[in-house]
Amino acid sequence: MTTTTPLPLADACCVPLLGESPLAADDAAALAAAFKVLGDPGRLRLLSLIGAQPGAEACTCDLIEPLGLSQPTVSHHLKALREAGFLDCERRGQWVFYRLRADRLAALRFVLEVPAP
Numbered sequence: 001m002t003t004t005t006p007l008p009l010a011d012a013c014c015v016p017l018l019g020e021s022p023l024a025a026d027d028a029a030a031l032a033a034a035f036k037v038l039g040d041p042g043r044l045r046l047l048s049l050i051g052a053q054p055g056a057e058a059c060t061c062d063l064i065e066p067l068g069l070s071q072p073t074v075s076h077h078l079k080a081l082r083e084a085g086f087l088d089c090e091r092r093g094q095w096v097f098y099r100l101r102a103d104r105l106a107a108l109r110f111v112l113e114v115p116a117p
Contacts, residue, residue: 017111031111034104037084042069043077047086047100056100063098 017023023031038044049066050058064074078098081087086105087098 018114020115031108034084034108037080037086040077040080042067042073043081046074046077046081047105050087050098051100056102057097059095059097061095 017031038047045067046063049063050056053062060071060074060078063078064071067074069077078087078089082089082098084104086101088101089096089098091097
């Protein structure tokens with residue numbers, strides 16, 4: 001599968017959203033783009049479904065029925081999540097398997113952490 005450059009996302013080098021200093025404009029734009037991708041209930045459910053599978057990996061064919069969405073819609077959402085860097089994928093024969101990118105989800109968790117008082 002072809003890989004695309006994921007949305008830039010705040011890493012451990014960047015300050016948390018509620019840190020001691022405000023987010024830079026570029027960091028805020030990158031975070032807003034990441035949250036926009038995650039702003040769809042179907043995409044959140046896809047991440048949850050994949051994360052609940054052994055090895056946090058699932059075949060496209062296993063994701064259609066639980067969501068109750070058409071195959072093209074599920075494929076569209078998977079593509080958006082992959083392009084944003086939240087999923088990796090691997091073709092195995094005629095099937096495509098998607099895997100969570102824990103590092104990208106951890107980066108979001110980092111910027112959302114509330115500092116201890």
